[in-house]
Amino acid sequence: MKNLQELFEHELKDLYSAEKQLVEALPKMHDAATHKELKKSFADHLEQTKGHRDKVKSILDDLGVNPGSTKCDGMEGLIKEGEAVIKEDAPSNVKDAALISAAQRVEHYEMAGYGTASEYARVLGHEKHAKTLESILAEETKSDRHLNGLALKEINKSAM
Ligand SMILES: [Fe+2]
Numbered sequence: 001m002k003n004l005q006e007l008f009e010h011e012l013k014d015l016y017s018a019e020k021q022l023v024e025a026l027p028k029m030h031d032a033a034t035h036k037e038l039k040k041s042f043a044d045h046l047e048q049t050k051g052h053r054d055k056v057k058s059i060l061d062d063l064g065v066n067p068g069s070t071k072c073d074g075m076e077g078l079i080k081e082g083e084a085v086i087k088e089d090a091p092s093n094v095k096d097a098a099l100i101s102a103a104q105r106v107e108h109y110e111m112a113g114y115g116t117a118s119e120y121a122r123v124l125g126h127e128k129h130a131k132t133l134e135s136i137l138a139e140e141t142k143s144d145r146h147l148n149g150l151a152l153k154e155i156n157k158s159a160m
């Protein structure tokens with residue numbers, strides 16, 4: 001990498017890999033959850049995540065960048081932690097609380113990635129891409145807040 005444009009492209013490849021991995025992982029989190037609203041939240045975010053994957057891919061295509069085999073190691077680690085939660089022998093309400101914790105880590109990781117990438121896009125003059133990345137960031141943020149609400153409203157107390 002020799003300039004911000006190349007760093008931007010690298011970030012996009014990384015985000016594309018992260019979203020692809022998450023599309024595989026969210027159905028498992030959905031199946032492991034018991035709380036109805038939490039299940040729905042995972043199902044809804046799966047659909048959004050497919051959209052994120054496709055939007056990032058279209059930005060890469062527009063820039064003429066092949067994502068190649070770039071792998072997001074951060075998301076791989078977060079998903080590994082999520083899988084450990086799924087395998088944990090715990091009452092369903094405790095598992096739901098743990099799933100929220102794992103899922104919020106994922107959302108925060110994505111929020112950091114899209115926050116950075118959208119700023120790079122803006123300073124590089126890719127206004128249209130900046131707007132797309134900001135719209136994804138808004139969905140990640142909303143998903144994080146929703147998970148937080150579920151935890152605070154009910155699930156954490158029920159896990160006590
Ligand atoms: Fe996403």
Ligand SMILES: [Fe+2]
Nearest residue numbers: 107110140143
């Ligand atoms: Fe997300």
